[in-house]
Amino acid sequence: MTTVLPRYEVLAIRFGxxxxxxxxxxxxxxDGHDGPMQMDFYIWVIRGDGRTIVVDTGFSPGASARRNxxxxxxxxxxxxxxxxxxxxxxxxxxxxxxxxxxxxIDLFPQATFHIQDREMAQATGRCICHKWFRRQSxxxxxxxxxxxxxAGRVAFHDGEGEIAPGVTVHLIGGHTGGxxxxxxxxxxxxxxxxxxxVHYWANIEERNPFPAADxxxxxxxxxxxxxxxxxxxxxxxxxxxxxxxxxxxxRGNIDIVRLDLAPV
Numbered sequence: 475m476t477t478v479l480p481r482y483e484v485l486a487i488r489f490g491x492x493x494x495x496x497x498x499x500x501x502x503x504x505d506g507h508d509g510p511m512q513m514d515f516y517i518w519v520i521r522g523d524g525r526t527i528v529v530d531t532g533f534s535p536g537a538s539a540r541r542n543x544x545x546x547x548x549x550x551x552x553x554x555x556x557x558x559x560x561x562x563x564x565x566x567x568x569x570x571x572x573x574x575x576x577x578x579i580d581l582f583p584q585a586t587f588h589i590q591d592r593e594m595a596q597a598t599g600r601c602i603c604h605k606w607f608r609r610q611s612x613x614x615x616x617x618x619x620x621x622x623x624x625a626g627r628v629a630f631h632d633g634e635g636e637i638a639p640g641v642t643v644h645l646i647g648g649h650t651g652g653x654x655x656x657x658x659x660x661x662x663x664x665x666x667x668x669x670x671x672v673h674y675w676a677n678i679e680e681r682n683p684f685p686a687a688d689x690x691x692x693x694x695x696x697x698x699x700x701x702x703x704x705x706x707x708x709x710x711x712x713x714x715x716x717x718x719x720x721x722x723x724x725r726g727n728i729d730i731v732r733l734d735l736a737p738v
Contacts, residue, residue, distance in 0.1 A: 593652025648692030
């Protein structure tokens, strides 16, 4: 018997933007001509079949101030503009626990948070003794997740896991020890919300990853992402400003685009 999977609406919601980082820092093999390179920050939403699933939760106001990264819209406002009622979100996937992906957890009081075993182990284990790893996360974000764990609201995955029919998570690693991507079934096929497995389309096209904790893991992860997606336009990078120009806007909002629709 063939299972008919739901076809989900998938949104990329830009909540922040920065040009503070030079382009040379976004690739392990930098181009000799350096200069500012815009980096956008997104929260992703998957809707359909009676569910609303949020992927990543952005950075917090405290992290914004400490790290000099500005909101385009505060995450709560950005989600509201997309028509998301945060009190009705049942599942939140945290692709990894870096500061720009795992803040604002308390916005979702009814949600179960999905994370890889290896990511929680990294964020709370011995590597945090080292400043380089410690500076990648906000301690308040990690503590908030631990509190939700003790409240019975964290689900762990070891490799591949199902969030809902047609929505799965897949361990990639590379950027962090437990980085996961999200595969979603849509009307145009399977998308992969690649998060920081692919910061920019150029990273995967040129096989030139963003600096990673495990460079070989990041390089090998590109092939996994390509295998999971139904084509190059089905791979959605985690920070590329071009996402907003390649896909149609939601009700004319230039900071929210429909990834489940064909590129424009």
